Amino acid sequence: MFAVTATRFDPDNPLTGLTLGDRPEPGVPDGWTTVTVRAASLNHHDLFTLKGVGIRAEQLPMVLGTDAAGIDEDGNEVVVHSVIGTGADETLDPKRSLLSERHDGTFAERVAVPRRNLVPKPACLGFEEAACLPTAWLTAYRMLFDKAGLEPGSTVLVQGAGGGVATALIMLARAGGYRVWATSRSEDKRARALELGADQVFESGARLPERVDAVMETVGQATWAHSLKALRPGGRIVVSGATSGAVPPADLNRVFFLQLSVVGSTMGTREQLGRLVRFLEQTGTRPLIDRTLPLAEAREGFAAMHEGALFGKVVFTLPG
Numbered sequence: 001m002f003a004v005t006a007t008r009f010d011p012d013n014p015l016t017g018l019t020l021g022d023r024p025e026p027g028v029p030d031g032w033t034t035v036t037v038r039a040a041s042l043n044h045h046d047l048f049t050l051k052g053v054g055i056r057a058e059q060l061p062m063v064l065g066t067d068a069a070g071i072d073e074d075g076n077e078v079v080v081h082s083v084i085g086t087g088a089d090e091t092l093d094p095k096r097s098l099l100s101e102r103h104d105g106t107f108a109e110r111v112a113v114p115r116r117n118l119v120p121k122p123a124c125l126g127f128e129e130a131a132c133l134p135t136a137w138l139t140a141y142r143m144l145f146d147k148a149g150l151e152p153g154s155t156v157l158v159q160g161a162g163g164g165v166a167t168a169l170i171m172l173a174r175a176g177g178y179r180v181w182a183t184s185r186s187e188d189k190r191a192r193a194l195e196l197g198a199d200q201v202f203e204s205g206a207r208l209p210e211r212v213d214a215v216m217e218t219v220g221q222a223t224w225a226h227s228l229k230a231l232r233p234g235g236r237i238v239v240s241g242a243t244s245g246a247v248p249p250a251d252l253n254r255v256f257f258l259q260l261s262v263v264g265s266t267m268g269t270r271e272q273l274g275r276l277v278r279f280l281e282q283t284g285t286r287p288l289i290d291r292t293l294p295l296a297e298a299r300e301g302f303a304a305m306h307e308g309a310l311f312g313k314v315v316f317t318l319p320g
Contacts, residue, residue: 001025003108003300005061006100009052017050017303024064025071026104033115033139035080040106041133042301042314043164044243048301050120054101055218069121069130077127079277081117081270084133091267097134098267107295109318119274123280128284131285132313133276135267136164137167140172141276142240142268143216154175154213157230159223161193161201165240165255167288169216170196175283181305183223192311196288213238214238221245228254236261265269288312 001023010016028034046064049055055062066082084103085096099105103112120128126260143165150156158169161182173180173196182193183204183236189202202208204223217223220242227237228251238260254260268276280286294299299315 001109002295003063003104004065004137004295005063005107005145006055007047010049011051014050015299015306017298018248018302019061020296020298021219023104023108026108026110028112031114032112033073033079033118034072034110034112035068035072035107035118036110036316037068037108038320039127039318040065040068040295040316041131041136041164042242042298042305042316043135045046045099045135046107049100051079054096058128059102063104063106063108063111064100065108065111067131067134068106068111071126072118076118077121077123077132078118079121079130079273080111080113081119081273082106083267083269084114084117089269090311091269094138107298107307107316110232113256119207119270120279125277125286127294128289128315128317129280129287130277131290131315132164132187133280135271135285136313137168137172138273138276139240139265139267139270140216141279142272143173143212143240143265144169144178145176146161146268147238147263147265148214148216148236150178152216153179155179155181157181157183157208157212157215157227158198159215159217160204160219160229160243161198162186162189163218163243164313166216167193167312169286170198172196173287174281175279175285178246181208182231183226185220186226211235216240219244221248224248225251228260231258231260233258234260238263238265265268289315290316292317294318
């Protein structure tokens with residue numbers, strides 16, 4: 001079958017390890033099944049894998065991709081939950097992994113997954129839209145509606161508008177009744193964040209009109225000081241990523257004096273993915289897709305992500 005695979009690591013030029021071509025059909029362990037992929041979306045996780053983050057050289061070659069929507073063996077339209085783990089909250093399983101970390105991922109004609117990881121896809125969602133949900137949109141859903149501890153009407157600051165999680169946060173927060181502020185270094189991305197539903201936008205690091213109830217943080221080192229200063233006393237930062245670096249100054253004096261909370265959030269559960277699907281079904285909110293490409297043209301999508309030239313998700317499609 002055709003697949004997009006990581007075959008080597010290069011931290012500086014990750015696309016040199018991207019290989020497109022034929023791969024064996026996936027093995028199917030007990031309790032697993034196969035899904036014929038109709039659409040799959042790109043995440044920073046895929047680019048990090050090509051840089052050698054979270055995977056060992058002896059695991060290569062590895063089919064990339066964490067997200068997919070397609071057809072199961074019984075002909076049902078499904079969304080694939082990408083967290084491989086056990087327990088009521090599989091994200092807390094110390095042995096958990098994502099597709100493409102220990103098991104081949106979704107950038108292929110077929111992918112093997114545990115049967116429990118399949119979520120029904122409603123007819124109102126296209127395959128391309130549904131394929132955006134399992135990583136970026138599920139991460140945003142858990143951050144906002146689970147970890148932030150906010151009521152509708154609260155003010156949320158989203159750092160770094162433009163990425164998949166950030167755009168999902170803006171759209172979900174707007175649909176959920178929050179006041180949404182967003183930052184970006186790019187004037188164009190600030191303007192587009194307003195179009196998505198942000199109430200106000202600011203340059204990265206800019207002084208805000210007032211302090212916010214919570215900050216949604218995926219950027220890390222570059223925005224951390226601003227995130228702390230943006231919070232009201234007793235406010236909360238929810239962290240799900242650190243694309244600009246993971247070791248900023250902690251500024252502990254501010255944290256304890258203002259009684260701030262720093263909460264980590266990783267992915268989401270299968271049940272939360274099901275609720276996210278229903279949320280979109282009920283509200284009419286749909287993922288923002290930057291571009292849709294045939295899987296055979298995946299290199300173009302990886303290059304755009306590597307260059308930071310995206311606003312929304314990159315989706316790869318396969319013929320039905």
